[in-house]
Amino acid sequence: MTLSTGSGSRRVRGGSCIATVVVAAVASLASVASVASVAAAMPLPVGGTSGVPTGSPSRPPSPPRDVVFTEDHRFYASPWYDGAWQEMIPFGCTQAPYYPRDPSCPRAQPGRHHGIDMFMPCGTKVRSAVRGVVVPTPNLGGAYGRLGMVIRSGRYDYVLGHLRRWYVRPGERVRPGQLVASSGKLAAPDGCHLHFEKRPAGAGYLAAVNPLRSLQRTVRRY
């Protein structure tokens, strides 16, 4: 299947599955298990805000949900979350339409994403992969949702965005492997996912660095 994107058309692997994924997302993820099985079974649609099927001509158009802005269709496990999931939006310049324009980015990818978004159903267990402290008042701002979490470990802060529920208290010490939260979609325009970000301790989002290595992803399957 071919989708129109900001940078032209591209062939999408597994495009016939788009309607299933989108409909599942629009149904407010009533069944996490079914979404998980759908997500685990096929790659997500790629890129752009147009061309997302709505299932029925009589239905109003749905906002784009669970759309990825990368051609990486691999499923990644990580000590930061349970299961294995696909990347939605990588770190850095992106064509995803949710971010303010960054003059240092090329025209085809004008916005800057300060973390890595990993698609996962709402309610997926989120863990700390580091020994650290849950920062009591992180002042993240609204874009991360009201339950955004910051875990400070050594010289860095690890920011977990769009969470649905916390399993730790502000100020609590955490250890690697500890359950700290579940994923959600609070303040996320594009559906359930985990925003993972790394900053120098105490710094704002503009100082964020590429968190890829800290995410410690390993490929589970293509």
Ligand SMILES: [Zn+2]
């Ligand atoms: Zn993000």
